[in-house]
Amino acid sequence: MAGFWRHIKKSKLYLCAKNKEKMAQEEQDPSRTEISQLGEFGLIERLTKGIRHVQPSTLVGVGDDAAVIDNGGHLTVISTDLLVEGVHFDLMYYPLKHLGYKAVVVNLSDIYAMNAIPKQITVSVALSNRFSVEAIDDLYAGIYAACERYGVDLVGGDTTASPRGLLISVTAIGQGERERLAYRHTAKKGDLICITGDLGAAYLGLQILEREKQIYLSDPNIQPKLAEQAYLVGRQLKPEARRDMIEQFAEVGLVPTSMIDISDGLASDLLHICKRSGLGAILEESGVPIHPDAQLQALEFKLDPITCALSGGEDYELLFTIDPKDVDKVKYLPDIYLAGEMTDASEGVMLHTTGGNIHPIKAQGWKHF
């Protein structure tokens, strides 16, 4: 592996000319593989499949909501996310304060999904000269608001120019206890599937914002109607992480047998748990929590509400499994819904609809590429 730079030592340098020719040839090469052929998860799998850890302090690496590091004492839990303008957000309807707030919250959500407590974040920002200092102040006001609300410290980062657009990279660092961490790969057959809050609203909020943007672009004199959809739009523009749930789990002495945050959509995230745990699942449509506003708005958009819940994403709720003997611990907790059971892998990952049908659940996460 160490040989790849030998061309420098042996004076066989990469030349600009050769490099440019190589790239031009490569772009027309019929054997070239487009990233879209693999998709995000396929690309990650390809890039990480050869990883071998050499550090004894690395307890968990790629493949869960966060990595886990043992430097003695409490465990350190680390998660990172990249938000890109034009891919993850549209500044036409995304106020910078909200964006800063959300960029932090989505990372904290990953730490909570390990049943750990976020303590610090680093924030790196790349920005073009389209942004004034005052605009960046707004972004950081949102970042600091999230820090204050969740009790985390901003401890580092990087600030740089970007030729175009805004990009935010947040890394969250948390503290966890060995016997309380909740992974993706540890669900057991017969475990009960639980979901917090409600699903699909953030997706519908985004659809409303997109619709109003199109209306505005076609006629700037028409005022957008957003006020009556405050709940849905708020779920998109200002998500919260379920710190309260992790605190409740600690109070009642519950350790979920597995857990993930619902960022890609219930379908995709349940499939992650099933795949990593080597299991199947039966999900009850009747158990999937959907807010009444989301129900109504889905119908207005001629969408099936359960499809929005399964494939919408960005809910930042928790999906977790519990040992059936722990059912009394969650039964009286607010905002937790029982929604199915883990099964043998051979039974597949299935949805039991309210109409009595059984369908396989397919991943429909975000496709950026």
Next chain:
Amino acid sequence: MAGFWRHIKKSKLYLCAKNKEKMAQEEQDPSRTEISQLGEFGLIERLTKGIRHVQPSTLVGVGDDAAVIDNGGHLTVISTDLLVEGVHFDLMYYPLKHLGYKAVVVNLSDIYAMNAIPKQITVSVALSNRFSVEAIDDLYAGIYAACERYGVDLVGGDTTASPRGLLISVTAIGQGERERLAYRHTAKKGDLICITGDLGAAYLGLQILEREKQIYLSDPNIQPKLAEQAYLVGRQLKPEARRDMIEQFAEVGLVPTSMIDISDGLASDLLHICKRSGLGAILEESGVPIHPDAQLQALEFKLDPITCALSGGEDYELLFTIDPKDVDKVKYLPDIYLAGEMTDASEGVMLHTTGGNIHPIKAQGWKHF
């Protein structure tokens, strides 16, 4: 602070129309502050001046090479960097393998500059569809080569699309001991200034690559001449972090009184130590190590070699101070040069030239904005 999203709760929503108008107005607002007016360090200072830590585990936050976290046991040291195409690298002469390698190394360098040992990294990448899967394989081959050489584990990250160009965000996580960490703010008056390796070569390597690119653009038939400048070009395209120095320090029982890695240029990085330690310094030009190839190449470009060393940057060498009683510990170590002394703040930060003159040293770090 928590009130900024009240407009959602009270249904006074940000509207697309208003948001767009607001941004358009803002772009023409004469009171708008351009980021270039503040510069990178000014912007960071503005954005971080209000930080108060609430977590007892946060020992050191913004303002050093890395943050320091105490989760019990060993200390956890964290640093993060963002590399942006068109700002930090030009793919016309930057092979993707080298880029991946360098993106990791520059972060490890920050951890070593704390006198700590990097153990893990996370890598996030945003890329446009200009890049094939094979190209990304190259990038990751470089990332994994750096992991292997420095014995660190890749434990997480994020992969996303970008509307244009390539962006890499690396976070390095290290382990340190409380009594051995070396900060920027702890130099003492009378301490000796030490520099490892040699300075200015990476900057001159970049100038060579830029020159050959311009020649190639004007006539693609001219073959670039890079082979005879292998040392300088190699310092730019394949920097290494000074792990060996940190290991030597441990062997001889040395803890530098302060330390920083030379990424922005000797001038800028010495000024960081002086500012944070509340001291001045006298730097001896004769003590600043410059490679013979860099000396010659600087003269060919009609540049003063010491200016390249002071302002070039990207050397990833270490600048550190020691108590004079420790001088015997470094005297016989290879590749360490004594280059001056810390003085009272009132004496300023000065360069004593080989010609016998004394000039104030000014920061000339990278200006991205």
